[in-house]
Amino acid sequence: MRPRLAQLRLTEFKSFRSSSVMQLGDMTVLIGRNSSGKSNALDGLEVLSRLATGADLVEALDSRRGDEGPLRGGIEGCPPHGTDRFRLGCTVVSPERALNGYALIDLDVTVQVRPEPEIISETLSGVSGKPRNTKDPSSKIWHKLLTTRDPEPGSGSIDATWYRGTRGRGRVAPFRATRLLTTQLPLRLAQDTETERHVVQAAKDLIQALQGAFHLDPVPHLMRQYVPGRDVRLRRTGENLSAVIGQMEERDPEQFAQLVELVRDLVEHEVTGIEVIRSELNDVMLALREGRAVTPAREMSDGLLRFMAIATTLITRGRHVDLSGMPDHERPVTVVIEELENGLHPSQAGKALELVRRAVKDDGAQVLFTTHSPALLSGLSAEDHRSVIVCSRDPETQESTLTPLPELDGYPRLMAQGDLGSVVTAGLLNEERRSDFSEFDRLMGLR
Structure with missing residues (x-):
């Protein structure tokens, strides 16, 4: 089983100030009123995911290049109001290391955005798979795998040490303060001991899990044009959906048939199939076959196109999304969707929820979504309620908090x-x- 995100910590980030924690299971549902902080919570995961690529802080959060564009509010919008820094953390579970290595890995990072963006604190910790040599052989040991020293402001670097087992901590070495130190760790350690190899593997497992966060935000008007047929990694906007579905039709007829059936159930008029129109240059566009008529993507509704992008992602369990070149065999995907039911009639909310259930079944993807739909909430079982997080915002302090649904009073x-x-x-x-x-x-x- 690949590394998976188990917890997101919004220690000091945007509207969160009191170390709010979001537990992440196979399916996580984030609910709450408008402006409660739901999008801010998702932004926290997005920040960690972008920093896990190893990019510079400003490049990762402010750049307009790439499919994702700048983070909402940019790096300057990350600190809580009145402060100049933000702090985030996460926990990753890596079951494969349960007996040898680090099965539980924690990352906590503090970023100062002014006068120049730089990391001023970072800690990487892991639970050793080896038992303590005590009367309780099942107990585990936390190791500080990477620890920073107090930085010299404005220097662009920060000193840190790493775990070396019985040899004690590694020597103090400078790291670039403008990039996540954990991403630099694999290149800094010689890995000539088993301990250092385990430390590097823990860093890689955490990076892999964070890079696997895929924020799907379909933009219907971008899906209405021809796209190159070879563009088969679904981008977060869904603009190349036609090419992705075209490949699905060729390589996985069973999944393609599932998509056709879902579309048939969604629309009121008769749909006999989905077609992919190809030009002489192998550019492609989606179309619906409706009896003898063919409706191309440029004539489809926003809601239908958005649903098809979500359905395609969930049917394939995120295996065909664009994760910055990450190989297929290293894809612990966490699909993030805001307002899962957007564009759907309330009667169709149950189908969207069933799609999520199928996607997370049998060691599939993780799915984190927000919703305002009473119909979708009605489809949640009592067991599902353990996966529901309520986001709220104090009207006086404007501080956001996260509370598991079963822990609410009453x-x-x-x-x-x-x-x-x-x-x-x-x-x-x-x-x-x-x-x-x-x-x-x-x-x-x-x-």
């Missing part, structure tokens, strides 16, 4: 009234006799 009595979507839609939370749920009402945006 949750057991609330759920006795029906499924989550029905309770929200019916306004049961507003009944005076259920005043115990006032805090839940506020968090869900009902007050």
Whole structure:
């Protein structure tokens, strides 16, 4: 099993100030009212994913080059208001290292954005797969794999040491302060000992898991043109969806048939198939076969195109998305989708949720999505509620927090009234006799 993200820590980032933590399972659902901080939380994961590429801080977060464009708000928008730095962290699980290496890896990094962007603190830690030599052989040891020293402001470098086992800590060495130190570690260690090889492998596992975060944000108007048939790695905007589906039709007829069936269920009129129109230069465009008529992508609705991009990603479990050249065999994909139900009729929300369930089944992709749909919330089982995170923002301090749904006050009595979507839609939370749920009402945006 490949390395997987297990936790995101928004220690000090944008509207988060109190070390908010988001546990990441196979499926994670982030809910909350508008402007509660949901997008900020997803931006935190995006920042770590971009820094894991090894790019300079400014290049990673401000550059307009590449498919993703600049981070929302850029690097200057990352610190909480009134501060000049931000801090993020994450935990990665690597089951393959359970007996030899580091099966649990933590990263925490602090970035100062003014006067010049630079990393001022970074710690990489790991839980050793080897048991302690004590009466409890099952206990594990945390090792500080990489630790920084206090930097000299403006120097562009920062000193750090790394773990060397019985030899103690490694010598103090300078690292570039404008790039994530963990990405520099594999090139700095000689790896002539087993300990150093394990440290490097831990760094690689963490980098791999972070680089696997794919933020899918389909832009329908970009999907309506011909694209090169060889452009078969789905970009986050979905603009090359026609080429991706064309390859699916050729190489995986079973998955292609699933997509056709989903589209048939989605639209009211009869759809007999999906076609890929090819030009003489092997440029391609999607089309729907509707009896004798053919509807090209340029005439399809925004909602249908967006759904097809999401469905294609989830059907293939993210194996055909563009992850900056990461090889197929190194693809622990975490698909991130804002407003999963956007463009769908409420009656279709259940199909979107079922797509997610299939994608995460049998060691597939991880999926993290936000939603405002009561219909989709109604489709969540009681077991799913453990994967639901409620994002809320204090009206006085403007600080965002993340709370697992089952930990909200009044949750057991609330759920006795029906499924989550029905309770929200019916306004049961507003009944005076259920005043115990006032805090839940506020968090869900009902007050």
